[in-house]
Amino acid sequence: MTQNLPGLFTERMKSLLNQEFAAFLASYDQPVTYGLRVNPLKVAREQFLSRSPFALEPVSWCVNGFRYQDQERPGKHPYHAAGLYYLQEPSAMSAAEALDAQPGERILDLCAAPGGKSTQLAAGLNGQGLLVANEIHPVRVKALAENLERCGVKNAVVTNETPEKLQERFPQFFDKILVDAPCSGEGMFRKLPEAIEDWSPDKVTECHLMQQDILDAASAMLKPGGTLVYSTCTFAPLENEQSLVDFLTRHPEFTVVELPEPGWFAPGQPDWANPRCEPLGKTARLWPHLLQGEGHYLAKLQKSHDADSSELPEKRKDKRAAKAKTAPAGRKEALLAWRAFAEEAMPELLAEFADESAFLLFGEQLYYSPLPGFDWDKLKVARVGLHLGTVKKNRLEPAHALALASTPAQAARVASYASDDPQVVRYLKGEALARDGANGWTLVTVDGFSLGWGKQSEGQLKNHYPKGLRWL
Numbered sequence: 001m002t003q004n005l006p007g008l009f010t011e012r013m014k015s016l017l018n019q020e021f022a023a024f025l026a027s028y029d030q031p032v033t034y035g036l037r038v039n040p041l042k043v044a045r046e047q048f049l050s051r052s053p054f055a056l057e058p059v060s061w062c063v064n065g066f067r068y069q070d071q072e073r074p075g076k077h078p079y080h081a082a083g084l085y086y087l088q089e090p091s092a093m094s095a096a097e098a099l100d101a102q103p104g105e106r107i108l109d110l111c112a113a114p115g116g117k118s119t120q121l122a123a124g125l126n127g128q129g130l131l132v133a134n135e136i137h138p139v140r141v142k143a144l145a146e147n148l149e150r151c152g153v154k155n156a157v158v159t160n161e162t163p164e165k166l167q168e169r170f171p172q173f174f175d176k177i178l179v180d181a182p183c184s185g186e187g188m189f190r191k192l193p194e195a196i197e198d199w200s201p202d203k204v205t206e207c208h209l210m211q212q213d214i215l216d217a218a219s220a221m222l223k224p225g226g227t228l229v230y231s232t233c234t235f236a237p238l239e240n241e242q243s244l245v246d247f248l249t250r251h252p253e254f255t256v257v258e259l260p261e262p263g264w265f266a267p268g269q270p271d272w273a274n275p276r277c278e279p280l281g282k283t284a285r286l287w288p289h290l291l292q293g294e295g296h297y298l299a300k301l302q303k304s305h306d307a308d309s310s311e312l313p314e315k316r317k318d319k320r321a322a323k324a325k326t327a328p329a330g331r332k333e334a335l336l337a338w339r340a341f342a343e344e345a346m347p348e349l350l351a352e353f354a355d356e357s358a359f360l361l362f363g364e365q366l367y368y369s370p371l372p373g374f375d376w377d378k379l380k381v382a383r384v385g386l387h388l389g390t391v392k393k394n395r396l397e398p399a400h401a402l403a404l405a406s407t408p409a410q411a412a413r414v415a416s417y418a419s420d421d422p423q424v425v426r427y428l429k430g431e432a433l434a435r436d437g438a439n440g441w442t443l444v445t446v447d448g449f450s451l452g453w454g455k456q457s458e459g460q461l462k463n464h465y466p467k468g469l470r471w472l
Helices: 007-029 045-051 090-099 116-125 138-150 165-168 202-220 241-252 278-282 313-327 331-344 400-404 422-428
Strands: 034-038 065-068 085-087 106-109 131-136 156-159 174-180 224-234 253-259 284-286 296-303 361-364 365-369 381-385 386-392 395-398 415-418 440-446 451-457 460-463
Touching: 007 365, 034 090, 034 116, 065 090, 085 116, 090 116, 090 174, 090 224, 090 284, 090 296, 106 116, 116 138, 116 174, 116 395, 131 165, 131 241, 138 156, 138 381, 138 400, 156 284, 165 202, 165 361, 174 202, 202 224, 202 241, 224 241, 241 253, 241 278, 253 278, 278 296, 331 361, 331 440, 386 400, 415 422, 422 451
Parallel strands: 106 131, 106 174, 131 156, 174 224, 415 440
Antiparallel strands: 034 065, 034 085, 156 381, 224 296, 253 296, 284 296, 361 365, 365 386, 386 395, 440 451, 451 460
């Protein structure tokens, strides 16, 4: 495909890489590398490997990351529908790994769709703390929410806002922020040939300017002492080293932090920025001719502990939460419907979801918020925490998200199937299944992992797998 590369792009890369250029160019004729990342919210790494139906090779820079061969089809396996893994290009696993999410932290994924990095961050949080996954493009928000749902994430809020609007609501709020910035996509030319047609020098410049605005907003939302990871999937120095130089010039409260050296990453190039900035040697470039993956750039920054903290959100808490104290109409009935459902179908969840202030009702949709008392009004929010279900005439129809975030041990009734049972495919296609059992909402599982809901009635399991997710 080298003949399809833009001429201006290849000229620039030749001048940058010199003797390495031939190897770089030859990488475009190598096969694309495919990867998946095991989801520890659902299954432990070793447990998955003991039952994996695929031949896997570890990704050295991501403990739960693996490569698989092109002939494998993990996206067509029931384990994918159950959220046991996320399909992700190996190089793309590096950014969230560098941010190193820890339980209890408040984390923002500012440019989050389709959700690979968000699900990786959520795994690090392990259900504790808060993940705000934001995507500015409305069309891409749905995929982001669905991917978080499939991976069983309970503590994520999905927003559809500009960075500037979030900045207004979350001053110095987050412990860590990931900016996987919009870029010209040069690192994806091999994997996504359509990115070649969309490329131009003007787009590189446009993305550089956009990146500056996004980084400025991110800096305002980060707590003193917090960590910011900046990443792109482009080779352009203007979008990588130069974007960082411009940001650091405006924000001297940030310093570049050394990244763990896995051996396959090349250092950033201070000489490719104007002016030269020596700390850029601590950043990382992932070159397709030096590792099995696509092109990426990665930088880790820390905000100084003595940065201005006069507007920390804790000082605005009462004002922000005041509106949330007013219960919307129907909320009492919704909580009664939830309790009735949980007592009958999932009694163990009553103790887990015990904070009444965390229940939020949007129309007929009931959610459990990871940030009780926070006022989400005037923000475009696609999902707040865990979607529990739809309230219909004082009864609750459980959400698909609730099934995927639960375990068989929490359910009063379980319909268990093996992954090679034809009934599993029939269920994923939306068909009703013949089955004897006690009537009521039933958790359908594959090899002990939750797939979705069915409703047992008189020898038949009625299918409640979402229509939009059904296999064709």
